[in-house]
Amino acid sequence: MNAHLEQLSPRPLWRHFRTLCNTPRPSGHEAALVALLERWADGLGLAHDRDAFGNLRIRKPATPGHEQAPGVILQGHLDMVAQANADHAHDFTRDPIETRVGDDGWLHARHTTLGADNGLGVAAALAILEDDALVHGPLEALFTLEEESSMGGALNLAEEWLEGCLLLNLDSEDRGQVYIGCAGGADVLVDAQLPTAPPSPGEAPLSLSLTGLSGGHSGIDIHKGRGNANRLLVRALRALEPLGARLVDYHGGTLRNALPREAFATLLLPEEEHADARARVAALAAELRAELAGVDEGLSLSLTPTAAPADEALTAEASRLLVRALHVAPCGVERMSVELPGVVETSNNLGVVSLSAGRFHLCALVRSLRDSATADIADRFRALFELIGARTRVENAYPGWTPDPASPLLARFRRLHQERLGQDPEVKVIHAGLECGILGGKYPRLDMISFGPLIRGAHSPDERVELSSVEEFWTLLRALVEELATLGAEDADHAAHGAGR
Known part of the structure; x- marks a missing residue:
């Protein structure tokens, strides 16, 4: 499948990306891909090993005469976000990603995420490793696991394992930009067993659904004003609360790091209130479409009868308390940075919400x-949801990456970008969880930058990559590796001791 990818330029990179598209790799299911890459490395005579967590490292010795150059680590993550349109059946653990080249000069997937995040970075590293015409110093390619679900690979990376002192993270998504810092983060999980009661006489079930939102990356896209399906469906539930609505079940969002595009609820409501309820939902739908005009145009909100049996629902009090807690829970941009104008400092995504029995x-x-x-x-969540008897815990916390504007590696990249493309790259800090912060904590000597091709719609079925930007990315990466090969032992020592300022 995806044979057309091998006709794109640069061919070595796209050939590897085809392999990644044809090999299922959602978070937690990277084993088949790791085994495939190990066989590939064996075929080229490249050394490889794994740490205890399963992160994969492939090494290539320096071009003769360049053994004293600083070691370069090419880093990316093997897993991808698994998101498909609701009307498209796709098993991400078994089915390949089907791609298409659009007339717009972009590569798309058919009804699913594309996996350009971070498949293109991985493909580029593999292409560098097999490029025998490239002059380079000692190379390591580090491929981490479970980045999208928990940052597990980076958090559990073996210490005193990597040998290089310059790290090129290939997981950025903007052309003409280089990243030197990122946000940290944590998962906040709330759980409760809430009281239920059987239907009362006169109550009948209704299905409430909200669909059609754009979704997107919960960090990069959080400031763009797009709808959050969980936030908006709760507004509908809040509007129905005075009519005596009781929640039977709720399912909204699928990933904590993707803006939820859809949410669904079943509720019990006295039959005499059904007409009023439908009118309220219709009015709210019009309001929401007006609020999201020009940003998220596809919203659909409906309330319909359902034949699904409802043996129990939350008690009236439990339903009211839960809806009110969700209604005031932190969601979206909390604060913009003062030190870094235009950068989100703090945000929260209500990614996954569920209720069953x-x-x-x-x-x-x-x-x-x-x-x-x-x-x-996290503490605000704990304080809020303790009021309804819920338990809150924090997991998968990871640190941010502190910017180092004086980085020698950054200076070399900027000069190379200017020489090759005729302009200085924008130096940025990203409101997303690059693995650099975690890696820097484990390897303080590392001097790091992050760059990549232009990707849009990451973490959603709208994910796409601009083809011309991939060529540009490849040209810069290849040139930078060759540039770093010209450095000597003194430069390597300076990089090792100058990083982490």
Whole structure:
């Protein structure tokens, strides 16, 4: 499948990306891909090993005469976000990603995420490793696991394992930009067993659904004003609360790091209130479409009868308390950075919300340039949901990456970008969880930058990559590796001791 990818330029990169598209690799299911890459490395005579968590490292010795150059680590993550349109059946653990080249000069997937995040970075590293015409110093390619679900690979990376002192993270998504810092984050999980009661005489079930939102990356896209399906469906539930609505079940969002595009609820409502309820939902739908005009145009909100049996629902009090707690829970941009104009400092995504048989679960992803702000929002969740008897815990916390504007590696990249493309790259800090912050904590000597091709719609079925930007990315990466090969032992020592300022 995806044979057309091998006709794109640069061919070595796209050939590897085809392999990644044809090999299922959602978070937690990277084993088949790791085994495939190990066989590939064996075929080229490249050394490889894994750490205890399963992260893969492939090494290539320096071009003769360049053994004293600083070691370069090419880094990316093997897993991808698994998101498909609701009307498209796709098993991400078994089915390949089907791609298409659009007339717009972009590569798309058919009804699913594309996996350009971070498949193109991985493909580029593999292409560098097999490029025998390239002059380079000692190379390591580090491929981490479970980045999209928990940052597990980076968090559990073996210490005193990597040998290089210059790290090129290939997981950025903007052309003409280079990243030198990122937000940290943590998952906030809330669980409760809430009281239920059987239907009362005169109550009948209704299905409430909200679909058609754009979704997107919960960090990069959080400031763009797009709808959050969980936030908006709760507004509908709040509007129905005065009519005596009781929640039977709820399912909204699928990933904590993707803006939820859809949410669904079943509720019990006295039959004499059904007409009023439909009118309220219709009015709210019009309001929401007006609020999202020009940003998220596809919203659909409906309330319809359902034949599904409802043996129990939350008690009236439990339903009211839960809806009110969700209604005031932190969601969206909390604060913009003062030091870095235009950069989100702190945000929260209500990523996954579910209710079944009284069992409530919420998973939110908090991001911030300040660890204290992450801790504060987590504590606000705890204080809020304790009021309804829920338990809150924080998991998968990871640090941010502190910017180093004086980085020697950054200076070399900027000069090379200017020489090759005729302009200085924008130096940026991203409101997303690059693995650099974690890696820097484990390897303080590393001097790091992050760059990549232009990707849009990451973490959603709208994900796409601009083809011309991939050529540009490849040209810069290849040139930078050759540039770094010209450095000597003194430069390597300076890089090792100058990083982490």
